[in-house]
Amino acid sequence: xxxxxxxxxxxFVQEKEAVTLxxxxxxxxxxxxxxxxxxxxxxEMIFLIYQGSYDQQNATEGRYSLNFQKARKSANLVISASQxxxxxxxxxxxxxxxxxxxxxxxxxxxGTRLMVKP
Amino acid sequence: SQTIHQWPATLVQPVGSPLxxxxxxxxxxxxxxxWYRQAAGRGLQLLFYSVGIGQISSEVPQNLSxxxxxxxxxxxxxxxxxxxxxxxxxxxxxNRGTQYFGPGTRLTVL
Numbered sequence: 001x002x003x004x005x006x007x008x009x010x011x012f013v014q015e016k017e018a019v020t021l022x023x024x025x026x027x028x029x030x031x032x033x034x035x036x037x038x039x040x041x042x043x044e045m046i047f048l049i050y051q052g053s054y055d056q057q058n059a060t061e062g063r064y065s066l067n068f069q070k071a072r073k074s075a076n077l078v079i080s081a082s083q084x085x086x087x088x089x090x091x092x093x094x095x096x097x098x099x100x101x102x103x104x105x106x107x108x109x110x111g112t113r114l115m116v117k118p
Numbered sequence: 119s120q121t122i123h124q125w126p127a128t129l130v131q132p133v134g135s136p137l138x139x140x141x142x143x144x145x146x147x148x149x150x151x152x153w154y155r156q157a158a159g160r161g162l163q164l165l166f167y168s169v170g171i172g173q174i175s176s177e178v179p180q181n182l183s184x185x186x187x188x189x190x191x192x193x194x195x196x197x198x199x200x201x202x203x204x205x206x207x208x209x210x211x212x213n214r215g216t217q218y219f220g221p222g223t224r225l226t227v228l
Contacts, residue, residue: 004161033215043206045162045219091161095215105152105177106217108161 003027004094004109012115013082020067021077021112023092032096034075035106036066039089048090051075079114087116120145122220124209130226137182137196139223141209144190150212151192153184154219155205162208168192199227 005024013019025034036048051059051066059066067076079086090113093106121144131137143149150169154162164177166184174184181200185193192209204227210217 035216037219043208043222043224045208045210045222047216047218050216093162105164105167106162108163110161111159 002109003096003107004092006092006109006112008112009110010113010115012117013079013086015084015116015118016081018078018080019082019114021079021090021092021114023075023077023109025073025075025092025094027073027094027096029096031098032094034066034068035093035095036064036075036077037091037093038086039091039111041088045091049077082116084116084118087114089113120211120213120218122209122211122218124207124220124223126223127221128224128226130228131199132228133201134198137194137199137203137225139194139207139209139225141192141194141220142190143211146190146211146213148189151186152210152212152217153192153194154208154210156208156222157205166194201227203227 003026007022032053034051038046038048049059049061049064049066051068058068063080065078089111091111092109095106123142125140152167153165155165156162166174166176168174168186171186182196207223209220
């Protein structure tokens with residue numbers, strides 16, 4: 001079974017509107033972390049936001065927030081007030097195991113291509 | 119602040135030729151370093167990681183190898199490239215559990 005599933009291959013959003021990108025995960029480890037990365041056409045992977053499995057509150061970073069529903073094993077990314085520069089691929093990733101352990105690799109989903117319409 | 123560099127940015131190589139991709143990190147010491155590969159339109163696959171000089175762990179058996187000759191230098195190599203080695207190669211370093219990526223190298227094997 002896939003550990004990270006992103007069911008939306010592509011999405012459109014109108015500029016200045018909010019958009020939610022879906023991510024579900026599968027793990028039996030009680031300690032894990034969830035990450036979202038943005039990959040523009042240049043190729044660089046840009047870290048956006050992190051949520052730890054023991055964090056009580058949903059993570060927020062500027063216009064990005066993570067809707068973490070632990071029981072449903074979902075970690076959706078919400079982008080508020082979309083901008084043209086938000087057009088990119090977005091990847092959800094998970095680290096299983098203790099925080100800052102070098103051997104705990106990131107497992108990535110297949111990504112969602114977001115296109116912001118002017 | 120920390121920065122991560124990769125070169126070359128793009129590379130076109132014939133099948134059977136050798137490969138050497140370099141990654142360096144500035145502004146930190148003894149970082150955990152990672153090599154990932156991304157096939158077209160796909161997510162990232164971890165290839166190697168290193169926790170220190172000379173220490174390499176491989177996640178996927180293949181014709182690639184990695185070395186860490188200096189604290190902040192991580193090299194990805196191959197003696198003979200295959201067509202299937204084409205892809206986008208990303209180096210990353212880890213800080214407080216979060217991995218930060220370099221600009222990547224786009225490799226095309228013909």
